Amino acid sequence: MPTQPMISVRGLRVAYGANEVLKGIDLDIEPGRFVALLGASGCGKTTLLRTLSGFNAAAAGSITVKGRDILAEPPERRGMAMVFQSYALWSHMNVGQNMGYGLKLRKVAPAEIRRRVGALLDMLGLAGFEDRPVTALSGGQRQRVALGRALAVEPEILLLDEPLSNLDARIRLQMRHEIRSIQRRLGLTAILVTHDREEAMVMADVVVVLDQGKIAQIGSPEDVFQRPASPYVASFMGAENIIDCQALRQGDGVVLQVPASDGVPQTRIESVHVADAERVVSGAVQVHFRSERASLQLQQSEPNGALQLPGRISQVSYLGGGYRCEVATSSGSFFIDHPSAVPHGAEVTVCVPADALHVYPRDPQRVAAAHV
CATH class of the missing domain: 2.40.50.100 (RNA polymerase II/Efflux pump adaptor protein, barrel-sandwich hybrid domain)
Structure with missing residues (x-):
């Protein structure tokens, strides 16, 4: 019996004024998959991610999570958490406060917040950093804090909006494998936005190439690289x-x-x-x-x-x-x-x-x- 998709998108259209950015997206994402949305600037990949998360409104179409229509739901009720490109950490809070902030908003008991944050600090290699100001952290450490804040609310779906683009090359290579390892360990469904084809191929099970608001090709990294479906995909894949x-x-x-x-x-x-x-x-x-x-x-x-x-x-x-x-x-x-x-x-x-x-x-x- 076929597995029900974790996320199913049908006929999704999104416009900014008269400019239609997404032009009828159809996409199924299976549970536990790591999906990379790949494409040139302006292709619609970030708009698709933000529409999935609830930060952008859809003009038409549907989005379901495990069969439940979420298009009218606010971001906090979609079972998703996002790691932003800018990290979006609170500079006046320390590491522990940043990582537990989403739990505090959800009125989780302080003892449970401390337990979850402590476990995540250990997982992310930040043990002992709980009381450190985020302004005193390196870029790689801030990225880990942002990831920990997203994971603290125990989402079913993790959304990653070019989270590594602000890191230097050595740390970026390391974090690719760390994020992939964490996603596998927790069994999360993850969606990554990137314009870096190597990053997409290293991290993802499935690559979705977008071109001018439409899906140009969906496949495994090997399929998309070895058998590009169009001149655009061929050029983009090298x-x-x-x-x-x-x-x-x-x-x-x-x-x-x-x-x-x-x-x-x-x-x-x-x-x-x-x-x-x-x-x-x-x-x-x-x-x-x-x-x-x-x-x-x-x-x-x-x-x-x-x-x-x-x-x-x-x-x-x-x-x-x-x-x-x-x-x-x-x-x-x-x-x-x-x-x-x-x-x-x-x-x-x-x-x-x-x-x-x-x-x-x-x-x-x-x-x-x-x-x-």
């Missing part, structure tokens, strides 16, 4: 190199042709199984690939089922574990990761394996924008 090609279906495979230009002969990949080949149609296509999936050859090699583009090194940057090379070709400039430095101006060939190519019908808007 496949930002784009080539315009012509595609021809041939049996179960695809023939790709890069048109000739500037004296460079037409490049052709014979029938191969590119990523998601079953949805490729013949005609004008745009091909996406990731920098790390391509390689550089210092001389033209024989065709081997890979897309090959001759070019010249125009820029090289050191990344720590290798180099990122910008290669100027007749089909555009591409960024390729390479293990060693390549001289500026060197002639190279970009080689991309067929299974690293994500192929989509040509986006007319992108073509128009390129000619503005």
